[in-house]
Amino acid sequence: MKTKKRTPYFYMLPGVLMVLLFVYIPVLTNIVYSFFRLSSYSAGQTFVGLDNYRRFFTDPVFPIMLKNNILYCVISLIVQVGFGTFLALVLDSTLIKGKAKNFFRNLYYMPALISLTAVGLMFTFIYEPNIGFLNKVLEIFGLEGHSWLGDSKLAIFSIIAMSQWQFTGYITLLMVVAFQNVSQDYIEAAKIDGAGPVKRALTIMLPLAKEQLLVCTIITVIGAFKLYTEVYATTSGGPGNSSQVLGVFLYQQAFLHDDLGMAAVTGVFIFVVTVALSILQIRITRSGEI
């Protein structure tokens, strides 16, 4: 009996070691690094206490980054999760039938398959002010074009719009799967009781797909705070610092300015924010309860 109790732990050991080695230890060393001034190629490091934190929080770019990440997060929640779920409900409903269902599902999902860098490059062409696709289309309708990525006020929204195009279909796919798992019994019962499609969606489908919805929101929120490639591949934070975000800032501190301490502080900040938001979401939705 004793051996039996111990055996499972042996099976867990490799996994635990891997997680320790690749997740927990780096996170801890990252926190340690945030108190030092060091670069990637120099041997020495200087203890600077909380100075990196002071510099990070007093940097005039900090509020801009926070604003941009939050904007990305909120808009993504509304469009990707909100509209994506709506699309999923439509796809799952009787409005669309048979093969069309599959066709649209795949169509919406397609952009998510393209590499982020490729999408970024593609959109720099689409957004190009002089010969770009978007301005040419606007021209046809007699509308005025813009320098989408070159205007300090528009740049971050242009990047956010690009991401919505890419990932709404991804959330739709995840939600369609969740809705398909909802037992037909409940839906039939509701139908017999006279519930219309809207009521069915609100009272049956959504509550039963709650867990999946939670996963989707967590993915979206975490994605919003570690946003990197979309910005790096289009504006790199410009013009000025108008589209700067935490992820790109972290990278630039580490590999452009040889300031790994500042990069570590940024990493710690992203970590704290994402963990806090995840806990909050789980609490609010009371995950695990039906």
Next chain:
Amino acid sequence: MRKRSWKRLTAAVLASVMALSLAACGGGGSGETQAAAEGETQAAGDTGAADSGEAASGDQITISFMHRFPDEPYNSFINAKLAEYEEMHPEIKFDINATANQEYKEKIKVVMGGNEKPDIFFSWVGDFTERFIRENLVLDLTPYLEEDPEWKDSLIESQIAQYTTDDGMVYGIPFRLDCKLFFYNTRIFEENGLEAPTTWDELMDVCEKLKAAGITPISFGNQETWSASHYIGTLNQIFVPDDVRAKDYDPTSGEFTDPGYVEALEYYQALLPYMTENPNGVQPDMGRTMFTMEQSAMYFAELIEIPYMQADNPNLEYGMFKFPEVEGAPGNQEILTGAPEGFVICSETEHPEECVEFLKWFLGPEVGKEQIQEIGWFNAAKGTTDGVTDQALLDGYDTIMNATAMGPWLDNALYSTVCDEYLTAVSDLTNGDVTPEEAMARIQAKAKEAQTLVATGATEEE
């Protein structure tokens, strides 16, 4: 229920930690195989004398070589030359690694911090390489040049001077020469009865006339912010005296309080109405494309862009002129903006002799002649112009040869945080979001911070 929610929580925490750590995973190299191979060759060298058949492969040396020209035809040219050298020297084998410009800047820093440092690598002049010199990672080439006067004499002195520290250490050999000149479309100029301007007022006049004729005078893309730094760097040379600039570009003493810096930004602003609209939304090479496709009359270009232009439009007729003079400006107008780019040897290489021998050939006159013919870039060896018929290339070459002084690229000369602030501020200025004074105030603040950063950096080395 409580238990389950805890489980969920831990799972979520774990997931976010994992997501974060994935995001943090950057470069990393795969150079182990090379180290293993080296270990093997050493072992073979110790014991392999007996079987003579294997001797040749037993003495094999691997030289790792990193450069930043993965685009064609440059990549093929480099590969072909290296293969040629391998054929001439069967004992040498190259491990080549090519990465594009922006990524290269970051990658090389990471690689130089690890155990798999390349033997020979591409590096820019100025603070970019000097940061590695401060860590003793770059081989001093001075003794090798002293030892071989023939080699030393075969190279253009003014260009080697760029790869020399203030203490007189030569740390690199140029691979391609470069400088910044205004290129102008001769057809458009003729049609509008214009001549290449030599002074600022003439330039403004030309721009005004072109604009009135409905032609974009200067094409310019600044989506990648280094692009504007070529204008600003040149204007700083014109408006700020040499000694003040030298003091400010040095991170330990930089202040940027001279009024010349503001003036330089004001002159840059004066150009904006004559440039491509919304330059911050346009890629730098789009600016070049517009010029080569005759959609603009002028373009402030690097000499090394000539091959790209000719590939885009072989029929383009163009001339070049130096950045116009500003009458009465307090700075140095003689300086030609531009610096050569070349290769340095890592001080930790196991084969310094072989690396130097290779660079003598690879960056020497023999390869230099083929290089200019095949890919349109001059290296720093003398007498490579034989047989070059392209007048534009020859003109550019002469301009470099006749320059009394060359100024480094602004983004290589400045300390990285100051540089970043400078470029960001200029990007804001380009959009009209800040005034020149506000921009300089931001740069001054960063320069002050950089002084303390460099100071803490210095204590660490002691």
